[in-house]
Amino acid sequence: MMQLDCDTLIIGSGVAGALLAHELAAHGDKVIVLEAGERVHRHVATERYRQAWNRNLAAPYRQQPWTMEPDPEKPSSYYGPYVGQAFNPLFLKRVGGTTWHWTGITPRFLPTDFALYSNYGVGVDWPIGYDELEPFYVRAEHALGVAGDSEDDHGSPRSAPYPLPPIPLAYSDRRIAQKLDAIGIRVSPFPAARNSRPYDGRPACRGNGTCTPLCPIGASYSADHHVRKAERLGARIITRAVAHRLVAAADGTIHEVHYRAPDRSDHVLRARRVVVACNTIESARLLLLSRDKRHPNGIANSSGLVGRNLMDHTIFLTTFRLPEPLYAGRGPQSIATLRLGRDGPFRKHHAAAKLFISNDVNIHRHMSEILDHQAMWPEALELLRDRVIHTGHIGAEIEQLPDPNNRIELDGQRLDPLGLPLPTIYFQSTKYTQDGLRVWQQRVADMIGHMDGRIVRSVVSTSSHHPTGTTRMGTNPRNSVVDANCRAHDHPNLYLVGGHVFPSMGTANPTLTIAALSLRLAEHLKRG
């Protein structure tokens, strides 16, 4: 009998892989986690951020010469030339993954998000319903430390309270809320994986205002927390290990996982079962990279859908100025949501949206705009104060339907530093989303008009850095990649977990649902 290195081999140490590793290690499984990147030390990352001249999402994180991730300043170096619209979801390959630079917002999906086709005749239904995932939402909220108002379910019925009381609205949120209340729009705090009191060894938020790209004190959840917990329970983490090939035996079982080290040496691990828990782009890339004679389209790809149905939330952010002082930018970067837009019969015709008040005031940007004009130099700081005090932002993340033409493929020309083909993106926003964008942008413009605000700009991007799809879940092996338990239809011991298994994405930020799916998979694997 073949010697196995572990019971469960997990590829990727982001929120899905970290929670799964922790659960299975606690269960007594022998677990190995492969992570392409390295460990992040928070104090080092914080200092690197302060010393960076270009303080973008990647600023706190050291470049890793053996692998590639999208560069915020030049995403095409990873994604290549675009076919369709520019589409630049950013993610991190590190121990803890992209939870190092997320806003920590953790709404659940709505029940209708799991049954979009049945309710509205668009998109597809999930093979599982809200009720089936609800207990795992509860567990995910406890694992991540979600702060929220237990009396307010945001449209997603709850069986248990949040573990932490809600993050209070900022003064600016409250002023906007008072004005919008007059036209029947309610504002409330998002649930967020950000400590409103010390929790699970992490401190309460101090309002540093740099949730992205980094919480300097760890008040906001990052998945390295559960990686460390898993290690204490015996899980082994191999960093700088770039998984690049899954090998299937004749019976379909994945019996080898190949990874490459920074020195280009190749290594092989064998496990009873393999879980691919990378981000949406890299999970599909790994399966496509694993093509061989028996699997010419890649592993788990008899449906031809690996890499397809790529989705993300289209986002817009409208900046405005009010006559009265708002003092936005104090506290966490995102606290408040506007309670409209996520569901309704309109979803038959155009996309839903999750509207939010951004509390992220970019001081440097304001300063730069002022310095651009010599006439403003003598009063530069007074002008800066005025702009910072009176500026607000309202935006929305807009639903995208699955479309098989939106996809990643392997690039035939461009290789990463280890000689592995990079992905190429094909992406075109659908009419459904574009119609939604117009509706919600106008709605926000009307709200700002109601507040006597002056719109400064409204910018749109095809990506909220919420890439999903590419290995979608379903009951039929012909039109999905994994089953309702996240098991690959084609391979009995291969599981995929992450945003990539989402058949549709609704309007919720994906991380909590990824966490819930991971905990649900853990229960399934414990039984097996």
Place this chain on the structure above:
Amino acid sequence: MRKRAAIHFDPTRRQMSKALALLFAGLTLLPKPTLAGGERKDHISLEQFRILSTYLTGQSALDPGMLRDIFAALIQEPWGKEHMQRLMHKLFPDYPQSMRPRTPLLVPRNLDDAERWFAGHILTTWMTGIYYHEIGNRTISYEHALMFEALKDIRPVPGMSTEPFGFWQEPPRPTASNR
């Protein structure tokens, strides 16, 4: 030279990058200035740079460490001393007898291209804490950048809060001089 991008999501960051690229593209394309009327041989001191910085920024209480570091960065440039002398002479021609500036910054024609570039360079470094340079931008100071200092009574320096949980619920109490 380019300035930093926004710290949040794409649209803002991209738009800012564009704006900054425009701003700094102009600066880098300027020819290295030469002195009209012959080079001044005057010594340029840290104290003179403090006077210059105070005038340009409008701030009298400049952080001494940052002052020293910006001065050191400038003086190491092949053109640094010459530019400081020239701008000092233009703005404070009667120094040290008088420290009254002669040339209001507000009037663009009072500074030629080279002087305007250099004044902008000093001002940008003080405001942002970042020394922008064609061969490599670097942070001179994070928390003492004037853009953060000027807002300290309103909000903590990003990433350096010592405030208690929830302070953001209430409006700040700006200092009397900043209301």
